[in-house]
Amino acid sequence: MKHLYSILCLLLVAFTALGQSNNATLKGTLKDTKGVPLDMVNIVIKEYPTLGTTTTARGEFLLRIPAQKHLTIVFSSLGYQTFQDSVYAKPEETVIKEIVMPEQNLELAEIVVKEQRRNGGNLTSIDPRVINIIPNASGALETMLKTLPGVSSNNELSSQYTVRGGNFDENLVYVNDVEVYRPFLVRSGQQEGLSFINSDMVSTIDFSAGGFNAKYGDKMSSVLDIKYKKPSDFKGSATASMLGASAHFEDVALKGKLSHISGIRFKTNRYLLGSLDEQGEYNPNFLDFQTYISYQVSEKLDVSFLGNIAQNQYNFIPQTRETTFGTWQNPLNTKIYFSGQEEDVFKTYLGAVTFNYHPSVNLNLKFIASAYHAKEEETYDIQGQYYLNQLERNMASGDFGDSVLNLGVGTFLNHARNYLDATVYSISHKGAFNSENHLLNWGIKYQHEKIEDKLNEWIYRDSAGYSIPYSDSEVLLYYTLNAKNKLSSNRVTGYIQDTWSVPVKSGDLYLTGGVRFNYWDFNDELLISPRMTLSYYPEWEKKMSFRLSAGMYHQSPFFKELKNSDGSINYNSKAQKSFQIVGGSDLIFSAWDRPFRFTTEAYYKYMSHLVPYQVDNVRIRYLGEQEATGYATGLDMKVNGEFVSGLQSWASLSFLQTKEDVKGDGHGMIPRPTDQWMNFSLFFQDYLPGNPSYRMQLSGFYGARLPAGPPNGERYQDVFRMPSYRRIDLGFSKVFISTAQPSEAPFFKHITDMWLSLEVFNVLDINNTISYFWVSSIYGDQFAVPNYLTGRKFNLKLTLKF
Numbered sequence: 145m146k147h148l149y150s151i152l153c154l155l156l157v158a159f160t161a162l163g164q165s166n167n168a169t170l171k172g173t174l175k176d177t178k179g180v181p182l183d184m185v186n187i188v189i190k191e192y193p194t195l196g197t198t199t200t201a202r203g204e205f206l207l208r209i210p211a212q213k214h215l216t217i218v219f220s221s222l223g224y225q226t227f228q229d230s231v232y233a234k235p236e237e238t239v240i241k242e243i244v245m246p247e248q249n250l251e252l253a254e255i256v257v258k259e260q261r262r263n264g265g266n267l268t269s270i271d272p273r274v275i276n277i278i279p280n281a282s283g284a285l286e287t288m289l290k291t292l293p294g295v296s297s298n299n300e301l302s303s304q305y306t307v308r309g310g311n312f313d314e315n316l317v318y319v320n321d322v323e324v325y326r327p328f329l330v331r332s333g334q335q336e337g338l339s340f341i342n343s344d345m346v347s348t349i350d351f352s353a354g355g356f357n358a359k360y361g362d363k364m365s366s367v368l369d370i371k372y373k374k375p376s377d378f379k380g381s382a383t384a385s386m387l388g389a390s391a392h393f394e395d396v397a398l399k400g401k402l403s404h405i406s407g408i409r410f411k412t413n414r415y416l417l418g419s420l421d422e423q424g425e426y427n428p429n430f431l432d433f434q435t436y437i438s439y440q441v442s443e444k445l446d447v448s449f450l451g452n453i454a455q456n457q458y459n460f461i462p463q464t465r466e467t468t469f470g471t472w473q474n475p476l477n478t479k480i481y482f483s484g485q486e487e488d489v490f491k492t493y494l495g496a497v498t499f500n501y502h503p504s505v506n507l508n509l510k511f512i513a514s515a516y517h518a519k520e521e522e523t524y525d526i527q528g529q530y531y532l533n534q535l536e537r538n539m540a541s542g543d544f545g546d547s548v549l550n551l552g553v554g555t556f557l558n559h560a561r562n563y564l565d566a567t568v569y570s571i572s573h574k575g576a577f578n579s580e581n582h583l584l585n586w587g588i589k590y591q592h593e594k595i596e597d598k599l600n601e602w603i604y605r606d607s608a609g610y611s612i613p614y615s616d617s618e619v620l621l622y623y624t625l626n627a628k629n630k631l632s633s634n635r636v637t638g639y640i641q642d643t644w645s646v647p648v649k650s651g652d653l654y655l656t657g658g659v660r661f662n663y664w665d666f667n668d669e670l671l672i673s674p675r676m677t678l679s680y681y682p683e684w685e686k687k688m689s690f691r692l693s694a695g696m697y698h699q700s701p702f703f704k705e706l707k708n709s710d711g712s713i714n715y716n717s718k719a720q721k722s723f724q725i726v727g728g729s730d731l732i733f734s735a736w737d738r739p740f741r742f743t744t745e746a747y748y749k750y751m752s753h754l755v756p757y758q759v760d761n762v763r764i765r766y767l768g769e770q771e772a773t774g775y776a777t778g779l780d781m782k783v784n785g786e787f788v789s790g791l792q793s794w795a796s797l798s799f800l801q802t803k804e805d806v807k808g809d810g811h812g813m814i815p816r817p818t819d820q821w822m823n824f825s826l827f828f829q830d831y832l833p834g835n836p837s838y839r840m841q842l843s844g845f846y847g848a849r850l851p852a853g854p855p856n857g858e859r860y861q862d863v864f865r866m867p868s869y870r871r872i873d874l875g876f877s878k879v880f881i882s883t884a885q886p887s888e889a890p891f892f893k894h895i896t897d898m899w900l901s902l903e904v905f906n907v908l909d910i911n912n913t914i915s916y917f918w919v920s921s922i923y924g925d926q927f928a929v930p931n932y933l934t935g936r937k938f939n940l941k942l943t944l945k946f
C-alpha cells in the first residue's frame with residue numbers, strides 16, 4: 145500500500161495530461177424560427193449521455209466529441225421541439241452546425257411551460273445524472289449537496305448537512321411536495337442508514353441555501369425540493385456493490401394513463417465500519433421500498449400516490465478499541481476492552497395521495513393528503529475498561545512509540561432504553577395561476593402531530609477505583625436522563641406569493657413577493673413571515689444576472705427543540721426567528737472555448753429566540769430552558785463548467801462566521817456549534833481522450849475546525865476546536881455496454897447501459913475527528929480521546945440499466 149499515492153497520482157495525470165487529442169470539435173449556434181438565439185438548450189451525445197453542454201445567451205455552443213465514431217447529437221429545451229443530428233468527425237476536425245428549433249406548446253400534468261427561461265429566486269437546479277457517478281460512501285443523494293457552496297458536513301457516514309451556520313434540523317426536504325423528516329433518536333452516522341430520497345427515482349433537484357421564497361416552509365436554513373419521475377415507457381436499473389444493492393423499475397399501462405416507478409434498496413456499512421478504531425461485530429442492515437404511482441383520470445385531472453416503507457437496523461457488539469492521539473510533545477494512547485451490545489431499530493412509513501387538477505392552461509390546483517409514522521428504538525448496555533498511557537517520543541529510543549507511563553485506568557457503563565413513536569397527518573392545497581406578467585402561487589396546510597417518547601439513559605464511570613462524581617456515602621451516576629413525554633398538537637400554515645415580470649428597457653426584471661403564516665396551538669403562537677426576491681438579467685455584452693432576497697424565516701419548534709436538557713418539555717417555548725438578507729450574482733463566461741458560470745452570494749442573518757444546543761456526532765442536544773440571540777454572515781462562491789469538454793465539474797468556496805449570546809450566562813458572544821470559518825469542496829470529472837468509456841470522478845472536501853467542549857458542560861465552554869475535516873474520494877469506471885457499444889451477447893440484448901466502478905474512499909487515509917470520548921487520569925485530569933471516522937476503503941460497484 146505504500147505506493148498507493150503514487151499510483152493514484154499517475155492515474156489522475158493519465159486522465160488529464162493526455163489532453164483531448166483524439167477528439168474532434170462540434171460547434172455552432174441554435175436559434176428559434178424567428179432567428180432569436182436560444183440560451184440554456186441542452187446538448188447531449190445520445191451514445192454517451194453523460195457528455196453534453198448547454199448554449200450560451202448568444203445561442204452558441206462548443207462540445208468536444210469522440211473522433212471517428214458515428215454519433216447522434218440531441219438538442220432539447222422545454223417549449224421547443226427536440227432535434228437530433230448525426231455527426232462523424234476525424235481527429236481534431238471542427239464540425240459547425242446551425243440549428244433552428246421550432247417552438248412547441250408543451251402541457252405537462254403538473255406544470256404548464258410558458259417559456260424556457262429563468263427559474264426565479266435563489267434555487268439552484270442540479271443535474272440528477274451526477275448522483276449515481278459521484279464517489280459516495282453513504283450512498284445518499286445528499287453527498288452531492290455537500291459539494292455546493294454554503295453546505296457543510298464533516299461526516300461521510302451521514303446524509304445530514306448544515307447550511308450557512310444552521311443545524312441539521314433547520315433544513316426543509318420535500319419529495320413531490322410532501323415534507324419528509326430525519327430520524328429523531330439517531331446519534332451517530334453509522335446508525336443512520338438510508339436517506340429517504342431514492343436517487344434512482346429522481347427527476348429534478350432544486351436546492352436553496354437561503355433566501356428562498358414564501359411558498360417554501362418555515363425553517364431557517366435551506367430547502368431541498370425533489371420531484372420523482374413520471375415514466376413514459378418501461379425501464380429499469382440495478383446496482384450492486386460491497387456496500388449494498390438497489391434496483392428500480394418503471395412502466396406505463398392502460399394506454400399511458402397509468403404509470404409507476406418503484407425502487408428497493410439495501411445497504412450495509414459492515415465493510416466500511418471495519419476501518420474504525422472501535423473493533424467488533426458490526427451488523428447494520430438498512431432496507432427500504434418506495435413507489436410512485438400516477439393515473440391520468442382525464443385531460444384535466446390526475447391522481448398520484450407516493451409510498452415508502454423503511455427499516456434501519458443497527459446491531460453492534462464492541463470488542464476492543466485502541467486510539468493514539470495527543471501531540472508530539474505529549475503523545476498518548478488509550479485502549480478499551482468492551483463487553484455488551486447495542487441494538488437499534490428505526491422504522492418509518494409514509495403515504496401521500498395527490499389530486500392534481502388543471503382546468504385551464506393557466507390554472508393548476510393541487511390537493512395532497514399525507515401520513516407519516518416513525519417508530520424508533522435505541523437500546524444498549526456497554527461496559528468498557530480503559531487504560532490511558534503516555535508514549536515514548538524519542539525516535540532514537542528502542543521503545544519509540546511504546547507505553548512508558550500509565551496515566552490512568554477506569555471503567556464505564558453506558559445504558560439506554562429510548563423509545564419514540566411519532567405520527568404526522570396533513571392535508572394541504574396548493575395553487576398556481578399564470579398570466580402574461582404574473583405567476584401567482586398560494587397554499588394552505590393543516591397538520592396534526594402526535595409524538596410519544598420514553599427516555600432512560602445513564603452513564604456510570606469509575607476512575608482508579610473511585611466512581612465519578614465521588615461520594616463517600618453512595619454511588620453516584622456520571623450522567624442520567626429519564627423522561628416520558630406526550631405531545632398532541634395542530635398546525636395551520638399558508639402562503640401567498642406573486643412573481644411579477646417587471647417591464648424594463650434593457651433586460652428582464654422579476655419581482656417575487658410573498659408572505660407566510662404559521663399558527664401552532666401548542667404554544668398559541670401566530671407567525672407572519674414576509675419575503676421578497678428581486679432578480680435582474682441585464683442585456684449586457686458580459687452575460688450577468690443579479691438577485692437580492694430579504695425576509696423573515698421563523699422556525700416553530702417541532703419536538704426536539706421543545707426539550708430541556710433533562711428531557712422534559714418546555715411548554716413556554718416559542719419559535720426561533722431570523723431576518724435574512726442575501727445578495728448574489730452569476731457571470732457566464734467562456735474559457736478554453738467552453739462555457740463556465742461563476743456564482744457568488746453574500747448573506748447576513750440576525751437571529752433571536754434561539755434555542756442553544758450542543759452537537760455530538762449527529763445528535764443534537766437542545767438546551768430548551770435557555771435562550772440566545774445570534775448572527776451568521778458569510779460569502780459563498782462557486783465556479784462550474786466544462787473543465788473537460790462535455791462534462792460538468794465545479795468547485796465551491798465558502799466563508800462563514802456565526803455566533804450567539806446565551807442570555808444570562810455572562811459570557812457574551814460565543815461561537816455556535818456550526819461556526820466553521822472556511823469550507824472548500826470540489827467535484828471533477830474526466831474521461832480518456834477519444835474513448836469516453838473510461839471515466840474518472842473525484843470529490844474533495846475541506847472543512848475548517850469546528851467548536852467542541854467537555855461532556856455535559858455549559859454551553860459557553862464549547863470553544864475548543866476539533867481538527868479540520870479533509871477527505872478525497874476517487875472513482876474510476878469502465879463502460880461495457882452503451883448505445884454506442886451495444887452487446888452482441890443474447891443475454892445482454894435488453895441492457896442499454898452497463899459499467900463497472902472502482903471507488904477509493906478517503907484516498908489519503910486521513911483520520912478525521914467527529915467527536916470525543918473523555919477519560920480521566922489518576923490525577924483527576926480529563927483527556928479528550930478523538931472518535932475517528934472511516935479510513936481508506938475500496939469499493940467495487942456494478943451498475944446496469946435496461
